[in-house]
Ligand SMILES: Cc1cc2nc3c(=O)[nH]c(=O)nc-3n(C[C@H](O)[C@H](O)[C@H](O)COP(=O)(O)OP(=O)(O)OC[C@H]3O[C@@H](n4cnc5c(N)ncnc54)[C@H](O)[C@@H]3O)c2cc1C
């Protein structure tokens with residue numbers, strides 16, 4: 001099982017493992033893991049339920065079906081610190097409360113994305129939601145390892161730019 | 174190369190320039206070339222092409238001005254980026270490191286906006302005290318300095334994938350003036366700088382030096398004369414004056430945070446349109462209780478940012494818009510003044526691309542869910558363009574001093590901005606046209622994207638014929654203070670439809686000529 005430390009230099013460790021598929025599971029005290037055990041996130045300051053909820057929230061806020069859970073895990077790992085503990089606890093309690101009003105036991109108990117998104121919409125103006133969403137903008141999309149999934153090629157100077165590598169290679173116009 | 178000059182803090186014969194961007198950097202070099210002794214004070218550090226990084230957020234962290242600022246008004250930036258009203262640089266070279274290089278002259282009538290458009294309700298329009306004929310020779314010099322393509326016998330840049338989509342759509346909807354622009358980016362070796370390698374990170378600083386920036390042209394050339402000293406990490410706090418109302422020098426915080434005083438014969442302010450008025454306002458005294466050069470009450474007012482917005486579109490097949498020059502592509506047909514469209518003034522459409530990280534941040538700030546993410550899923554199949562049009566000056570769109578202070582304890586700028594109805598009408602027209610262009614080449618989805626934090630910042634110390642209408646005269650000299658000049662985009666009386674930097678540079682070259690003559694004649 002891959003361990004993630006609190007400082008969060010987590011990506012390499014996570015990515016050294018096979019691609020995770022399927023939903024997250026609370027895998028036992030101290031960490032949550034993918035069902036196929038391909039990777040795991042250690043939780044230290046917050047609870048497993050809170051971490052699993054944050055992960056599902058991240059997926060529902062910025063759903064990309066070709067982006068594996070492990071990237072979302074990296075993006076929200078920084079909430080697992082003492083300074084964020086209360087904010088996370090309160091935010092997730094409110095989220096689960098909103099889920100109850102909508103007829104679900106908890107937020108992650110709602111099986112369809114549409115139902116979860118409706119719950120998120122009901123809390124989207126709260127500082128908790130905005131903090132999580134705002135953090136994901138860089139936490140998720142600035143991970144170099146997800147860029148190829150979107151086709152983005154990143155740095156090009158070291159390869160001499162695109163002058164000889166297809167800056168004008170469009171062929172379907 | 175001569176070693177760069179060093180001047181004493183007590184040397185009151187020097188010209189002090191605040192800021193080393195497009196305006197200040199050019200003024201510094203032009204004066205130094207004429208033998209004038211210059212101390213240029215720059216709040217940021219020094220970075221050269223080898224330091225720039227092909228990575229959007231890392232580059233932002235390296236170069237951007239992230240000191241606190243506050244915002245108000247009904248513009249969306251105040252909600253989505255409340256602490257970041259502008260995306261500009263804090264470094265030797267200023268925002269000429271970030272800029273995309275689009276270099277257009279004003280159209281002749283744009284020097285006379287009030288006369289041409291007539292009074293517009295709610296707008297504080299004014300004619301410039303200059304005109305196209307007077308500016309023509311200065312534009313010639315500016316274009317030669319920057320190596321602008323498509324003029325002076327310099328070839329235009331080749332078209333990238335993003336340009337080809339844009340061009341085909343533009344021609345399909347009937348536009349005529351469509352090309353790869355007038356760019357301060359070399360299409361062939363020019364002036365010791367190499368040709369563009371199409372790396373596609375123009376906004377992050379050009380690592381090849383193919384794009385003009387004062388950071389590696391005017392600044393080192395000025396230093397090589399032995400007449401220019403650039404002090405980096407020097408944040409000017411206040412401009413000082415004597416009992417006669419003439420400025421005598423500036424106080425600044427040096428790199429160790431110590432307050433220093435540099436004497437000066439003349440001070441030129443070029444800190445971009447938030448910091449320049451902030452500095453004048455923070456320089457209030459018993460003689461100038463409302464701030465320096467502010468007897469008209471116009472310092473900080475009439476803030477303009479161009480009517481902007483973007484249109485992105487997705488297609489069935491890849492475009493890879495990030496490859497190649499970021500902004501080499503323009504449609505000029507809508508730049509004319511034609512009130513039958515429902516607004517005065519005009520706009521340009523220019524190609525634009527953002528990398529994936531910035532696209533995620535700017536496509537629909539605050540947006541989430543599948544409406545947002547499915548657009549990003551098609552990132553590789555996206556093309557993009559940017560709208561830049563003339564916005565209306567308004568007296569209440571203004572920079573004032575905030576209650577927030579920076580790390581030196583200086584009050585920061587609050588930027589208040591609300592769109593004028595003319596701005597909204599223009600933007601909506603441009604969104605419609607931009608979407609039609611992409612639909613004409615088979616766009617599967619079009620995305621009218623809101624304005625980013627401001628990149629063009631203008632008008633907050635505006636130039637006016639009459640002293641009661643503005644802050645500076647036709648030479649950029651403060652109406653109230655004979656040896657105080659403004660040398661950046663804050664002098665703009667109106668914004669015109671064109672990207673501003675070529676005009677900032679032309680004005681700086683012209684101002685250097687004026688200052689050197691006045692100094693030689695003993696008038697300042
Ligand atoms: C992403 C981007 C793309 C752009 N593309 C284009 C384009 O294609 N075409 C175009 O025409 N324009 C473009 N622009 C705009 C262009 O960069 C600016 O118009 C131009 O750089 C403004 O010049 P300036 O001298 O007014 O200010 P700047 O270039 O911003 O320089 C101001 C300098 O003053 C310094 N400073 C401020 N306050 C102080 C102080 N108190 N003490 C000491 N130093 C201080 C700052 O650190 C800064 O270095 C772009 C801008 C951005 C951000």
Ligand code: SF4
Nearest residue numbers: 369370372373375379
């Ligand atoms: S595309 Fe050209 S101008 Fe832009 S950064 Fe690359 S080499 Fe420089």
